[in-house]
Amino acid sequence: MKLNILWMYHDVMDLYGDKGNIKVLEKRCIDRGIDITIDTCGMNETCTLSNYDILFIGGGADKEQALLYKDLLSRKQAIEEAIQGNTFILLICGGYQFFGTHYIDNKGNIIEGLGLFDYYTQSSASVGRCIGNIAIEADLDGTLVKVVGFENHGGQTYNVATPFGKVLSGHGNEYKSSYEGFYNGQILGTYMHGPLLPKNPEVADFIIKKGLSRKHDNVELDALEDGMEHKAKEVILTRLNVI
Amino acid sequence: MKVRIALIIGKIIRFILVKLGRGGSLPGKIVLSLCPDILTRVTYPSTVIMVTGTNGKTTTSNMIYEVLQTKYTKVIANRRGDNLKEGVATLVMANTGWNLNIKADAMVIEIDELNVPKVLNEVKVTNFIVHNFFRDQLDRAGEMETIVSKIENAIKPYKNQLILNGDDPNVVRLGYQRENTYYYQVSENDQSTKVSNEASEGKFCFVCHTPLTYAYYQYSHIGEFTCSNCDFGTHEAFLSASNVDLARSQFTCENKHIHAPQDALFSIYNCMAVLSIAKLHDISFDVVNTVLEKFELNDGRMERFNIGRECLLNLVKNPTGANETMKYIQRDTADKDILIILNDNEQDGTDISWIWDANFELIVCDNVKHIICSGLRAYDMALRLKYSDYKGQIIVEESKEASVSCLKQLENNAYVIATYTALQPIRSILRRNEA
Numbered sequence: 065m066k067l068n069i070l071w072m073y074h075d076v077m078d079l080y081g082d083k084g085n086i087k088v089l090e091k092r093c094i095d096r097g098i099d100i101t102i103d104t105c106g107m108n109e110t111c112t113l114s115n116y117d118i119l120f121i122g123g124g125a126d127k128e129q130a131l132l133y134k135d136l137l138s139r140k141q142a143i144e145e146a147i148q149g150n151t152f153i154l155l156i157c158g159g160y161q162f163f164g165t166h167y168i169d170n171k172g173n174i175i176e177g178l179g180l181f182d183y184y185t186q187s188s189a190s191v192g193r194c195i196g197n198i199a200i201e202a203d204l205d206g207t208l209v210k211v212v213g214f215e216n217h218g219g220q221t222y223n224v225a226t227p228f229g230k231v232l233s234g235h236g237n238e239y240k241s242s243y244e245g246f247y248n249g250q251i252l253g254t255y256m257h258g259p260l261l262p263k264n265p266e267v268a269d270f271i272i273k274k275g276l277s278r279k280h281d282n283v284e285l286d287a288l289e290d291g292m293e294h295k296a297k298e299v300i301l302t303r304l305n306v307i
Numbered sequence: 308m309k310v311r312i313a314l315i316i317g318k319i320i321r322f323i324l325v326k327l328g329r330g331g332s333l334p335g336k337i338v339l340s341l342c343p344d345i346l347t348r349v350t351y352p353s354t355v356i357m358v359t360g361t362n363g364k365t366t367t368s369n370m371i372y373e374v375l376q377t378k379y380t381k382v383i384a385n386r387r388g389d390n391l392k393e394g395v396a397t398l399v400m401a402n403t404g405w406n407l408n409i410k411a412d413a414m415v416i417e418i419d420e421l422n423v424p425k426v427l428n429e430v431k432v433t434n435f436i437v438h439n440f441f442r443d444q445l446d447r448a449g450e451m452e453t454i455v456s457k458i459e460n461a462i463k464p465y466k467n468q469l470i471l472n473g474d475d476p477n478v479v480r481l482g483y484q485r486e487n488t489y490y491y492q493v494s495e496n497d498q499s500t501k502v503s504n505e506a507s508e509g510k511f512c513f514v515c516h517t518p519l520t521y522a523y524y525q526y527s528h529i530g531e532f533t534c535s536n537c538d539f540g541t542h543e544a545f546l547s548a549s550n551v552d553l554a555r556s557q558f559t560c561e562n563k564h565i566h567a568p569q570d571a572l573f574s575i576y577n578c579m580a581v582l583s584i585a586k587l588h589d590i591s592f593d594v595v596n597t598v599l600e601k602f603e604l605n606d607g608r609m610e611r612f613n614i615g616r617e618c619l620l621n622l623v624k625n626p627t628g629a630n631e632t633m634k635y636i637q638r639d640t641a642d643k644d645i646l647i648i649l650n651d652n653e654q655d656g657t658d659i660s661w662i663w664d665a666n667f668e669l670i671v672c673d674n675v676k677h678i679i680c681s682g683l684r685a686y687d688m689a690l691r692l693k694y695s696d697y698k699g700q701i702i703v704e705e706s707k708e709a710s711v712s713c714l715k716q717l718e719n720n721a722y723v724i725a726t727y728t729a730l731q732p733i734r735s736i737l738r739r740n741e742a
Binding site for chain 2: 075080088131196257263293295296
């Protein structure tokens, strides 16, 4: 089987160790003999997004995120084409926010988003930043899985119709909220760094399967030895008292 | 009167704490609560040097302290790394007399980056050194841009000498179009590279947002940079290190041979900050060199133990520090065993995602036979290595005691890397295990 991933803005959106997600997807494919290719696409680079099974955008520093914003808006049509072509999209933090209707900064300025979904984000000046370890119960197309990560975001995301999961401990989309992230069956947006995938192999495999399903029918993945992954997750779940 | 009462109370508390064998910045905290403007009420010596930066500030301030001692009779400093405002208040309180004069000829202050705005314009700083800005504890400090802009604002009313690392774009911007600014640099050498794959910030010109171009990188985003679109990066060096010979830990500055305390590039930068201060204070480079040759590093900075074989301990706090430590370890081409202790307490940074920004691939190679992962987040460290395709043996021992026993039983060259809160415990365990 073949899987190709496009890592967008790899050189700018590289804060909080999100590149770890790519390493996890890569190794879990190689270990199963899946032929994986990872391409990158920086600002102003030409690239056909709809050629890919998975698109990934990580988090970045506020200032640098602002610089690539125009580039992302210019690719709106390309992103829509990729979505129509069943590309799976994983968005962490800044990337997640960009896909909503708009962002309201701390001065009240409204910055237009891609507008692919109805949620929007407001800077948190008044309520405080959401920082710390987080555990949620995610619904992966009907399978409930505990997912852990580290959140560190000022933006409060409102009006999410279909969240990624229910908060067990931590903040989530808003300061002290009950839900985290966005997931609609094809696009997964989340504030969870850590990075997300090393300690959550179920999510990693779920994404690989989703990506493979674009070109292959009835995809089944071989089981891998995940003892260390589960231990790492257990440390956080125990600490947050949600085991 | 309030100032004097606060000082007396502070001094009594400090006296008791010292008798109990405890130091720390509690007295300063109490003094600040009794008299919040204490730092503006005292008279400072004519030389007050303040040092900030992400990495190397403790070593650099301690070197400056020793160099100043060759010229001044009494030099005071917060040498034990109490680098928050409370620590500065403790230092001031302990050395201020009834006439509110600080009894010293010179003062050296190491200051945490986030505390610069709280201290810079209260203390009469005469020389302010900004050494570097790296991605650090994101959970505590926020993004680097936030810190740099806070310091940028704090510097506006400050008119005295500003001494900057001229090879760090995030630092250089503090001196943009500013007078009384001095830059130290290190020229290209055999460790310099044309490309960098290390996570870094400040890839864009802060004036016009054009991507910066580099003639070479030293490490992380430190190197000779320019903006192709505007005049950012055209600053002139006040001092420059050349003929860098890391194998011999030496370099040349203004035709003098200087010995660096560590055989690593960051150590050359530390020395350049010290030399800049020496030049501005008319202290000869020969005198500086004599001090540097005898200089002893702090705890956990390439500290050696003998656990039946030699074992080298290093503190790491952020990706850049970790990368430099790993590059150092890899200069030893023999077979190695490495113990990494990763904690995530407040002072370590509660967000350990930085281990994925650090280039641990540096130690993923055939001559690293075993990597023992320990500490509160031992398993996260193990995953970092597993997903880098490390082919040696990964051993997880959450307990520090057990991790050292394990390292002791192996037989290759031994290295230990520890985060902040793991450092003192691991030092005492290593000492107990000394042959």
